[in-house]
Amino acid sequence: xxxxxxxxxxxxxxxxxxxxxxxxxxxxxxxxxxxxxxxxxxxxxxxxxxxxxxxxxxxxxxxxxxxxxxxxxxxxxxxxxxxxxxxxxxxxxxxxxxxxxxxxxxxxxxxxxxxxxxxxxxxxxxxxxxxxxxxxxxxxxxxxxxxxxxxxxxxxxxxxxxxxxxxxxxxxxxxxxxxxxxxxxxxxxxxxxxxxxxxxxxxxxxxxxxxxxxxxxxxxxxxxxxxxx
Amino acid sequence: xxxxxxxxxxxxxxxxxxxxxxxxxxxxxxxxxxxxxxxxxxxxxxxxxxxxxxxxxxxxxxxxxxxxxxxxxxxxxxxxxxxxxxxxxxxxxxxxxxxxxxxxxxxxxxxxxxxxxxxxxxxxxxxxxxxxxxxxxxxxxxxxxxxxxxxxxxxxxxxxxxxxxxxxxxxxxxxxxxxxxxxxxxxxxxxxxxxxxxxxxxxxxxxxxxxxxxxxxxxxxxxxxxxxxxxxxxxxxxxxxxxxxxxxxxxxxxxxxxxxxxxxxxxxxxxxxxxxxxxxxxxxxxxxxxxxxxxxxxxxxxxxxxxxxxxxxxxxxxxxxxxxxxxxxxxxxxxxxxxxxxxxxxxxxxxxxxxxxxxxxxxxxxxxxxxxxxxxxxxxxxxxxxxxxxxxxxxxxxxxxxxxxxxxxxxxx
Numbered sequence: 079x080x081x082x083x084x085x086x087x088x089x090x091x092x093x094x095x096x097x098x099x100x101x102x103x104x105x106x107x108x109x110x111x112x113x114x115x116x117x118x119x120x121x122x123x124x125x126x127x128x129x130x131x132x133x134x135x136x137x138x139x140x141x142x143x144x145x146x147x148x149x150x151x152x153x154x155x156x157x158x159x160x161x162x163x164x165x166x167x168x169x170x171x172x173x174x175x176x177x178x179x180x181x182x183x184x185x186x187x188x189x190x191x192x193x194x195x196x197x198x199x200x201x202x203x204x205x206x207x208x209x210x211x212x213x214x215x216x217x218x219x220x221x222x223x224x225x226x227x228x229x230x231x232x233x234x235x236x237x238x239x240x241x242x243x244x245x246x247x248x249x250x251x252x253x254x255x256x257x258x259x260x261x262x263x264x265x266x267x268x269x270x271x272x273x274x275x276x277x278x279x280x281x282x283x284x285x286x287x288x289x290x291x292x293x294x295x296x297x298x299x300x301x302x303x304x305x306x307x
Numbered sequence: 308x309x310x311x312x313x314x315x316x317x318x319x320x321x322x323x324x325x326x327x328x329x330x331x332x333x334x335x336x337x338x339x340x341x342x343x344x345x346x347x348x349x350x351x352x353x354x355x356x357x358x359x360x361x362x363x364x365x366x367x368x369x370x371x372x373x374x375x376x377x378x379x380x381x382x383x384x385x386x387x388x389x390x391x392x393x394x395x396x397x398x399x400x401x402x403x404x405x406x407x408x409x410x411x412x413x414x415x416x417x418x419x420x421x422x423x424x425x426x427x428x429x430x431x432x433x434x435x436x437x438x439x440x441x442x443x444x445x446x447x448x449x450x451x452x453x454x455x456x457x458x459x460x461x462x463x464x465x466x467x468x469x470x471x472x473x474x475x476x477x478x479x480x481x482x483x484x485x486x487x488x489x490x491x492x493x494x495x496x497x498x499x500x501x502x503x504x505x506x507x508x509x510x511x512x513x514x515x516x517x518x519x520x521x522x523x524x525x526x527x528x529x530x531x532x533x534x535x536x537x538x539x540x541x542x543x544x545x546x547x548x549x550x551x552x553x554x555x556x557x558x559x560x561x562x563x564x565x566x567x568x569x570x571x572x573x574x575x576x577x578x579x580x581x582x583x584x585x586x587x588x589x590x591x592x593x594x595x596x597x598x599x600x601x602x603x604x605x606x607x608x609x610x611x612x613x614x615x616x617x618x619x620x621x622x623x624x625x626x627x628x629x630x631x632x633x634x635x636x637x638x639x640x641x642x643x644x645x646x647x648x649x650x651x652x653x654x655x656x657x658x659x660x661x662x663x664x665x666x667x668x669x670x671x672x673x674x675x676x677x678x679x680x681x682x683x684x685x686x687x688x689x690x691x692x693x694x695x696x697x698x699x700x701x702x703x704x705x706x707x708x709x710x711x712x713x714x715x716x717x718x719x720x
Contacts, residue, residue, distance in 0.1 A: 222612055222613050306557060
């Protein structure tokens with residue numbers, strides 16, 4: 079009995095002794111990751127400042143887009159942070175992998191397979207938000223300059239269309255209700271078109287008549303002959 | 308970068324004294340008249356000078372280039388020109404780069420440099436009112452009076468040239484202190500050394516390559532201390548364009564060049580106060596101009612639509628005081644945007660562009676409805692005014708811009 083207990087205890091100690099280096103390697107990798115990530119963040123941020131990336135991003139309008147999305151940090155610092163997290167996550171994954179625990183390995187491999195989808199979906203949503211705002215505003219300004227009375231509606235339609243498309247693409251990428259998203263998308267758009275058709279055909283008969291009359295009148299009206307330049 | 312065949316041709320010609328450039332794009336209907344006027348101008352006023360005519364074309368498909376090549380004056384006697392030009396050369400070439408007048412001018416400047424030309428002029432290809440005298444008036448001040456830049460002075464209908472009258476002239480005058488009445492006139496005279504100076508600038512991929520070239524040429528000359536004057540050319544009549552078709556694009560390009568130049572010459576215009584007149588060449592006269600139809604109600608509707616729909620965006624561009632002022636004008640009767648408010652609005656736009664409060668294109672494009680409002684206000688204001696009263700009215704606008712320059716400087720930094 080005593081021998082069995084001792085044997086079991088020795089076997090446990092041997093396994094712990096065999097596992098300890100893995101833990102140590104894992105912890106060292108994570109600490110190393112923290113140091114490398116911090117170092118690279120400082121280097122990238124400084125290099126961005128030297129290469130005048132903040133100035134360039136300002137000139138290209140990127141900063142304004144980020145500002146409008148609530149991100150107020152200079153572009154070089156943002157880039158430094160991004161590199162920091164990418165490097166740190168990479169080292170943490172390597173560190174956890176070094177533990178060589180099957181359960182952790184399984185979770186990690188599932189997580190790693192899914193992670194790119196999550197990142198790309200996040201980027202898609204972010205870009206969808208930015209482009210939606212930008213294109214919506216561009217459409218609004220262009221329709222006002224074209225004299226369209228429904229400019230506000232045009233701007234909003236463009237903005238939300240872009241954003242909804244981005245959401246649909248992100249959901250599809252994450253594999254969440256692929257068919258449901260597609261069907262919902264089709265139903266919503268079909269519904270909008272039908273609603274507009276009904277509203278314009280029945281509820282908005284007078285407005286439609288007035289609009290068409292005005293269009294015809296404008297065509298008959300003598301155009302401005304001013305030379306602006 | 309000149310094409311190889313053009314470089315070869317320049318080697319054959321060697322050198323020239325004077326040059327006239329005509330930028331063109333599908334101007335087959337009018338360019339023949341312009342070429343004849345230039346040839347007659349050369350023969351009548353500069354018969355002993357080695358002259359060259361350049362057509363810098365943007366890829367016309369209506370036979371514009373063929374017309375330029377074929378057009379020659381055979382009967383000089385009927386034009387009362389005794390001495391026929393013997394030293395006239397002609398080059399017809401397509402230009403490269405961004406499609407636009409600026410790229411066409413760049414080719415003309417390069418040829419001028421290649422031939423060591425002393426005095427140059429550029430005239431539009433769609434002019435119907437150009438006469439041989441224009442060539443003398445644009446070139447002689449450079450050739451014989453030591454000027455580097457000759458700006459045109461036209462007689463125009465009181466409602467025409469509204470971008471010039473309501474924005475470009477007052478702003479340029481207030482900034483640089485010289486009263487150049489038509490800074491974006493389009494037909495200019497300039498010296499060979501100024502052409503070289505233009506070429507050395509790196510602007511050929513910007514809006515300068517399009518509509519912005521005129522204001523860029525004028526401002527570059529004034530801000531860099533070149534000697535400038537004006538030439539009285541009479542009426543400017545040219546082939547009709549699609550009315551208001553791309554007003555927003557035109558306004559954007561002109562203002563983008565104007566504001567870009569404000570950034571470039573910031574240290575110069577900040578020191579300038581007031582303004583002074585510049586010499587004028589030519590015999591001044593008045594002419595009757597054809598009436599111009601204006602739909603004021605449509606302009607005011609566009610203005611109101613702009614304030615209603617773009618209010619949130621415009622609020623980010625204007626100062627609080629200006630925005631409140633703009634909102635008040637919607638209720639005004641008769642409709643009016645006073646000069647002080649207008650000067651503040653334009654200066655606010657310059658500052659917003661400089662500080663990049665949003666996409667630069669969006670900033671400039673939101674100005675279109677406001678601009679139409681100011682045009683409507685001026686049209687209402689000048690309905691019963693004659694030519695000299697109109698000039699007095701514009702003088703008052705310019706003085707307001709000069710007075711409010713301190714407002715611009717305070718907000719700029």
